[in-house]
Amino acid sequence: MDITSSTADSSPPAPAAGKTAAKSATRPGDRIFLALSRGSGILLLVIMAAIAAFLAVRAANALSHNEGNFFTTFEWSANATPPVFGIAVLAFGTIVSSLIAMIIAVPVAIGVALFISHYAPRRLAAPLAYVIDLLAAVPSIVYGLWGALFLVPHLGGLYSWMNDYLGWTGIFAYNDGAARSLFTIGILLAIMILPIVTSVSREVFLQAPKMHEEAALALGATRWEVIRMAVLPFGRSGVISASMLGLGRALGETMAVATVLSPSFVIGTSLLDPGGGTFAQNIASSFKESGEIGKDALIASGLVLFVLTLLVNGAARLIIARRKEYSE
Amino acid sequence: MSDVTIDQPLAAGSAPQPRPVSLRQPRLPRWTPAAVAAGAIAAACGIGIGAALGSRIQWGLIAAGLFVTVMYALAARVEGRRQATDRLATSLVWVCFLIAVVPLVSLIWETVARGVKVLDGGFLSHSMAGVLTIQPGGGVYHAIIGTLEQVGIATAIAAPVGLLTAVYLVEYGRGRLAKAVTFFVDVMTGIPSIVAGLFILSFWILMLDFGYSGFAGSMALAILMMPVVVRSTEEMLKLVPNELREASLALGVPKWRTILKVVLPTAIGGIATGVTLAIARIAGESAPIVLLVFGSQVINNNPFEGAQSSLPYYIYEQWAAGNDASYARAWAAALVLIAFVMILNLVARGIARWKAPKTSR
Structure with a gap:
């Protein structure tokens, strides 16, 4: 290229990378390229900020018209005059179904991750890991269809069984009906977040220092003792952040919940009986019947969901980042 | 433990002694997990049919529970506590894996089995224009x-x-x-x-x-x-x-x-x-x-x-x-x-x- 400028650039033989980068940015081509790439980085930040800003503006509009209390009202009549709506039921449903999903999925995912990293026959492990990754790619609407038309009819028997033995708790009471309840959502979400929790945990387990494992084996530890003493302590923060990533996904899952749940605006004591709702499900199901204020009210609930997932994901990422600093 | 291993080579030179054998704890034969798994599945099917449990999910859960407990009990009797815990962990990990695989296989299976019925050239090359939702036909x-x-x-x-x-x-x-x-x-x-x-x-x-x-x-x-x-x-x-x-x-x-x-x-x-x-x-x-x-x-x-x-x-x-x-x-x-x-x-x-x-x- 133009030799004069490049020799001028390289005249100080200082190897400092930051310095040369700053220097080379004086060429027009470099300046344009840097501007473009920095611009797209900034664009991402702008999009994030815009999401928060736009949702907040519309939400404020909805809240100014709201006749109920946004946090405690058990009703969603945003299209009535005057509009009355509150997110109590949605928050309850979202958090409860995600918690059920976590309680089911995290232990199973740890088991599967250990199976792939430490238990499976060597030849099986890689294809299994690949299959689990593929399953993360199954679209959520397909999970929803499967959940509504296959899982729901098959869960009735299990629920009446739980009702027989655990019905006295109230939480697991079940009156025969379609099992389109929060607990079913929890099971379905658990199946859906299993691949991501598994694949992150597996990566962490595979990174556990081999020397520690071999040392434990050499001291006569059984395989479980090796895992308990050398692998799990090493992988704990990884598993925590993996579960929080899964939680973030479960909180925001829309279509699978919208297809399976039969929504209602009450908080029932029983998790097995149909009813309840989640933020995302409510937005998808009641969007088409919504007018101006109705849409803004849905956006307000979307803002709450956004903040919720932001907190959960941010916490997960911070845990991962801190762990990286330790291990490097 | 350590002194036993040290004098083992010394003893090996002299008369063949049964001591090295006694060092090894009795182990369950290699086929035990498979046999117990088969037994658990059979028993679960028996219970399922006997008690007229409608849902296959219950059968699976019963089989899994039986497998884990029987393996633990057997290992605890024959191999000792530490080995039994190890067996318990191994069987739990296997059960977790199966629990994860079953719904995923079922999802793929159901989609393929129910999907191929309608899927053909016409389905791929037609829209839903003029087709009532209750009519068969139409496409994507x-x-x-x-x-x-x-x-x-x-x-x-x-x-x-x-x-x-x-x-x-x-x-x-x-x-x-x-x-x-x-x-x-x-x-x-x-x-x-x-x-x-x-x-x-x-x-x-x-x-x-x-x-x-x-x-x-x-x-x-x-x-x-x-x-x-x-x-x-x-x-x-x-x-x-x-x-x-x-x-x-x-x-x-x-x-x-x-x-x-x-x-x-x-x-x-x-x-x-x-x-x-x-x-x-x-x-x-x-x-x-x-x-x-x-x-x-x-x-x-x-x-x-x-x-x-x-x-x-x-x-x-x-x-x-x-x-x-x-x-x-x-x-x-x-x-x-x-x-x-x-x-x-x-x-x-x-x-x-x-x-x-x-x-x-």
Whole structure:
């Protein structure tokens, strides 16, 4: 290229990378390229900020018209005059179904991750890991269809069984009906977040220092003792952040919940009986019947969901980042 | 323990003694887990039929419970506590694995078995125009067009932005801005798709007053796609050896040409894989489509004007219609969608394998 400028650039033989980068940015081509790439980085930040800003503006509009209390009202009549709506039921449903999903999925995912990293026959492990990754790619609407038309009819028997033995708790009471309840959502979400929790945990387990494992084996530890003493302590923060990533996904899952749940605006004591709702499900199901204020009210609930997932994901990422600093 | 092992070789020279044998604890034979598993399944089927339990899920849970307890009890009797705990952990891990695999296999099986009934050439080449939801017939052509166009536009927006952002982070990024971008890319990965849809809704449709269109959906999909592209491209660019950059810079090549001609071509296989996987991810998104594209029964080839359909939305619509004919169409469309996504995944894997030996270029 133009030799004069490049020799001028390289005249100080200082190897400092930051310095040369700053220097080379004086060429027009470099300046344009840097501007473009920095611009797209900034664009991402702008999009994030815009999401928060736009949702907040519309939400404020909805809240100014709201006749109920946004946090405690058990009703969603945003299209009535005057509009009355509150997110109590949605928050309850979202958090409860995600918690059920976590309680089911995290232990199973740890088991599967250990199976792939430490238990499976060597030849099986890689294809299994690949299959689990593929399953993360199954679209959520397909999970929803499967959940509504296959899982729901098959869960009735299990629920009446739980009702027989655990019905006295109230939480697991079940009156025969379609099992389109929060607990079913929890099971379905658990199946859906299993691949991501598994694949992150597996990566962490595979990174556990081999020397520690071999040392434990050499001291006569059984395989479980090796895992308990050398692998799990090493992988704990990884598993925590993996579960929080899964939680973030479960909180925001829309279509699978919208297809399976039969929504209602009450908080029932029983998790097995149909009813309840989640933020995302409510937005998808009641969007088409919504007018101006109705849409803004849905956006307000979307803002709450956004903040919720932001907190959960941010916490997960911070845990991962801190762990990286330790291990490097 | 240790002194036993020390005097073992001493003893080995003299008379053959039974002591080394007594050192080994009795072990269960290798076939025990398989036998116990078979027994547990048989017993669970027996209990299931005997007690007339309707749901196969119960049978499976009973079998799993039986297997774990019997294995633990056997191992505790024969092998001792520590070995029994080890056995318990092993069987629990196996049970976890089976619990994970069963629903996933069932999902694929149901979709394929129920989907192939309706799936044929006519299904792929016709729209739903003039077909009542309770009638059999109709097809997904309009939905396939919609999906391809929306995903194509989303890729055209998100791939360059994502790529450039990754280049910025790896090649230029130092200091506060780069840290902020890294963090928010991570956080952005977790944005629920419905929130991205709501953002475009409030910005594009409610504020700028554009109508529902495929393009609005594409913008939401692009928001979901960007962080995925950034993350995977970043990983790939980090793998490019620094020697290549230094060699090119030492020859006096400007930095931007180094990036375009040396760094990106070296990593292109991995980048293409990442972009393909990102496409596979957004192809299945339905939530933003519900809010922004509105759905349609007829073919609309123009993504910038008027309502369109898309495969995931079509599935939702047909499920919501709630009769046998529409369920059959929903399963067939689900099969088409899964096949599409899986093919993209396989293509991604193929690219990764094809371009894998980067040094050979």
